[in-house]
Every structure is written in structure tokens, then in C-alpha cells.
Amino acid sequence: MSQDWSQLREKLATRLAPSMAKDHPNLPVVKEEGCYYYGVDGRKYLDFTSGIAVTNVGHRHPKVVEAIKEAADSLTHGPIGVIQYESILRLADELAEVLPGDLDCFFFANSGTEAIEGALKLAKFVTKRPYVVSFTGCFHGRTQGALSVSTSKSKYRKFLQPNGLTYQIPYFNPYDPRILDESGIVVEAKAIDLLEEDFTKLFKYHVSPEEVAAIILEPVLGEGGYIIPPASWLKKIREICDRHQMLLIFDEVQTGFGRTGEWFAAQTFGVTPDIMAIAKGIASGLPLSATVANHTLMQQWPLGSHGTTFGGNPIACSAALATVEVMKEEHLLDNAKVVGAFARERLDEMKKQYEMIGSVRSVGLMIGIEIINEKTNKADGEAVLRILDLALKEGVLFYLCGNEGEVIRMIPPLSVTKQQVDEGLNMLEKAIV
Numbered sequence: 001m002s003q004d005w006s007q008l009r010e011k012l013a014t015r016l017a018p019s020m021a022k023d024h025p026n027l028p029v030v031k032e033e034g035c036y037y038y039g040v041d042g043r044k045y046l047d048f049t050s051g052i053a054v055t056n057v058g059h060r061h062p063k064v065v066e067a068i069k070e071a072a073d074s075l076t077h078g079p080i081g082v083i084q085y086e087s088i089l090r091l092a093d094e095l096a097e098v099l100p101g102d103l104d105c106f107f108f109a110n111s112g113t114e115a116i117e118g119a120l121k122l123a124k125f126v127t128k129r130p131y132v133v134s135f136t137g138c139f140h141g142r143t144q145g146a147l148s149v150s151t152s153k154s155k156y157r158k159f160l161q162p163n164g165l166t167y168q169i170p171y172f173n174p175y176d177p178r179i180l181d182e183s184g185i186v187v188e189a190k191a192i193d194l195l196e197e198d199f200t201k202l203f204k205y206h207v208s209p210e211e212v213a214a215i216i217l218e219p220v221l222g223e224g225g226y227i228i229p230p231a232s233w234l235k236k237i238r239e240i241c242d243r244h245q246m247l248l249i250f251d252e253v254q255t256g257f258g259r260t261g262e263w264f265a266a267q268t269f270g271v272t273p274d275i276m277a278i279a280k281g282i283a284s285g286l287p288l289s290a291t292v293a294n295h296t297l298m299q300q301w302p303l304g305s306h307g308t309t310f311g312g313n314p315i316a317c318s319a320a321l322a323t324v325e326v327m328k329e330e331h332l333l334d335n336a337k338v339v340g341a342f343a344r345e346r347l348d349e350m351k352k353q354y355e356m357i358g359s360v361r362s363v364g365l366m367i368g369i370e371i372i373n374e375k376t377n378k379a380d381g382e383a384v385l386r387i388l389d390l391a392l393k394e395g396v397l398f399y400l401c402g403n404e405g406e407v408i409r410m411i412p413p414l415s416v417t418k419q420q421v422d423e424g425l426n427m428l429e430k431a432i433v
């Protein structure tokens with residue numbers, strides 16, 4: 001590590017808020033390209049985080065970089081509404097093509113959290129109902145509204161949640177994939193019964209369905225530990241929403257843009273929500289997000305009730321247009337399925353060999369490796385921290401998730417090759433042994 005860098009890092013420690021200055025692991029980099037980060041130490045690191053599900057087409061894809069440069073040459077900022085530009089309109093049109101059902105109308109913002117805030121406001125405006133139901137373990141962002149529907153890493157969040165806006169329903173322990181793996185369909189059926197039971201209790205003792213504007217969920221639990229529900233569970237929730245005229249909001253901030261092997265998890269599970277929040281992978285690293293609904297619903301959101309200065313920035317929209325194009329041209333959805341299945345096979349083999357791997361859960365290239373203590377069988381967040389550090393020394397960057405940080409999250413760019421997955425998993429294996 002260079003002297004300059006060490007000095008800068010010292011300063012950084014005091015200039016940035018703690019939650020910005022250090023996470024785990026903490027890799028100082030100078031460059032990114034394809035599936036790699038290049039460290040200040042001169043080494044090349046395989047990136048199995050995609051900048052937390054953002055650089056799905058690979059870091060600094062040449063087409064995306066070109067689109068950014070071209071856009072910057074003509075327009076860097078455009079408070080939409082006040083001025084108009086082509087890229088935002090073309091992007092809305094392109095996205096409408098790849099989104100499920102009739103989701104075809106967009107409010108563009110800058111971050112996942114903002115897209116969620118928009119979704120919550122839209123649901124309440126349209127239904128004129130006060131409550132939103134969410135699930136324990138879910139994560140929807142860090143602003144007050146988004147926090148009010150989130151519980152993952154609740155150690156801190158519980159101090160911040162405004163009361164009275166939300167009721168959380170347990171994200172069903174029967175979903176524990178270790179049980180699901182072993183007894184399959186039986187447990188799935190039980191989970192559905194419990195879901196119905198929980199909603200009956202909710203409506204009997206807490207709020208009536210007429211007071212609930214929406215149910216919000218991540219179709220695959222992300223920060224909460226990569227838990228994949230059966231499609232029937234999501235279908236049941238769709239049914240409950242329809243029965244009571246509540247809106248269904250999918251938070252596809254993390255699952256969107258090919259991560260699950262389809263454009264969106266909604267397509268993977270065959271369930272279309274009324275409102276969707278999309279972000280992260282949309283613009284390959286430039287800040288962009290959207291609250292999406294169908295045209296009729298969106299028209300009921302009164303003008304002036306929501307707004308943005310930076311949302312739908314023209315450079316970000318151009319980057320997003322290039323991202324969509326690359327996804328199609330390079331058949332990245334197919335690659336996510338094929339390479340995802342390859343990684344899953346290898347990890348299932350590793351699970352047989354190493355008792356500390358409690359379960360492997362995956363859909364496409366959204367992969368969680370749960371680490372447990374071999375003696376107690378309990379989630380082992382400490383071991384994950386150790387493994388992440390060792391894996392980084394070997395040359396591969398992973399990140400973690402789960403309420404106790406017990407899950408190694410593997411989300412490489414969707415352009416990753418089998419060979420790169422092989423290399424990265426060999427490094428992980430060395431770190432586990």
C-alpha cells in the first residue's frame with residue numbers, strides 16, 4: 001500500500017461518518033473493469049459483489065462508458081418537468097418493454113430508498129388508506145418512510161422506526177431453506193396456511209383490511225439473508241391484495257435487472273405487482289432509480305405531491321439505456337441462469353464437504369451461502385467476517401448479509417464466466433478450510 005494512500009486513509013477515518021468510512025471487508029481500489037477491482041496494492045481482485053448488485057453488466061462496460069461520455073458532452077443536468085430531454089423518454093419506453101405486465105409509467109429518482117418512498121406515497125395517495133404491511137427481515141432503505149417498513153439488522157433500526165405506520169408480519173420461519181430443502185412441498189403448504197393465519201390475525205386484532213394501502217415485500221429477501229420464497233407464497237399474497245383492494249409493492253431494488261435470471265424477480269415467480277421500485281443495476285453505477293406503476297394508477301398521483309431536482313439525470317438515463325442494450329446484446333439473462341446453475345452445483349458439492357456451510361440458496365446469480373457453527377448449528381456471523389477477510393487475501397471480494405451477518409453473499413456481474421466462478425470458489429474454499 002502506498003504511503004500516499006495510507007495518509008489519505010488516516011484522514012478519511014476522521015472526515016467520513018463511521019458508516020461510510022468502514023464496512024467489512026474494506027478494499028482500497030484504484031480501478032474497476034469487467035469482473036475485477038484493481039487494488040491500490042497493485043493486485044487484481046475478482047468482484048463477487050457487483051458493487052452490491054449494481055454493475056450487473058460488468059464494471060465500466062465500454063458501451064456504458066461511451067454513453068456516459070457522449071451524454072456529458074451535451075447535457076449534464078435536467079430538472080425533469082422544467083426541461084425535457086430524449087434519453088429519459090426513451091429509457092421509460094425501453095423499460096416498459098422489459099417490465100412485467102402493464103407496468104409502464106415511471107417516476108425517476110436517484111436511489112433505491114427514494115424509489116421506495118415514492119412507492120409508499122403513491123400507494124397511500126391512490127388508496128387513501130393509512131397503513132402499509134411489510135415483513136420481518138425485509139430491508140427497504142434508510143430514510144424514515146423506508147425504515148418504517150424495514151426490520152433487517154433491527155439492532156439499530158428499532159430506534160428509528162416511526163410508530164403506527166406499519167405492521168410487520170413474520171417472514172415465516174418455515175421458509176428456512178434447510179427445512180424446505182429436506183421436506184419440500186409439505187413445508188411450503190404449511191407456510192401458505194400460516195400466511196393466511198397471520199393475515200387473519202392482523203385484520204382481527206390490529207388493522208382492518210380497509211385501512212391497508214399496500215403490502216410491500218422483496219420477492220427474494222436480500223439484506224435479510226437471501227431467502228427465496230416459493231412462487232405459491234407470492235401468488236397467495238397477490239390474492240390477498242386483490243381480495244381487499246390493497247396494492248402490492250415489489251421492492252426489486254436488489255433483485256432487478258437480471259439478477260434472478262429474468263429481467264425482474266416478478267417474472268421469475270410469475271407474479272406482477274401494482275407498484276415496483278427499481279434501482280441498483282439500472283444504470284451500472286450512476287445514481288438512478290424509479291417508482292413504476294401502470295399509467296392509470298400513476299395518473300392518480302397528484303401533481304406537486306412528489307418531486308425531485310436530480311431524479312432521472314440525463315447522464316444516468318443514457319447509462320441506463322446502454323445498460324439495457326448490453327443486457328440484451330450479451331444475453332446476460334441466459335448467462336445468469338447458466339453460470340448461476342454452475343455456481344450452485346459447485347457450492348452444493350462444497351456444502352457436502354464442509355459442515356460450516358449450513359445451506360446454499362440461489363436463484364440465478366443471486367446466491368447466499370449460510371455459515372453456521374458446526375457444534376451449535378447456529379448462524380455464525382463471526383466466521384463470515386473471518387472468511388471474507390481470508391477470501392480477500394486470496395483475491396476475491398464477497399460481501400455478507402443476514403440479520404446476524406451469517407450469509408456470504410455471492411452476486412458477481414452477470415457477465416461472469418464459469419472459469420471466473422471456478423477461480424473465485426477455489427479461493428473461497430481456501431478461506432473456509
Ligand code: PLP
Binds near residue numbers: 116139141252253254
Ligand atoms: N431496497 C432493497 C431491497 C435494497 O437492497 C436496498 C439497498 O441495499 C435498498 C432498498 C436501498 O437502496 P439505496 O441504497 O440505493 O437507497
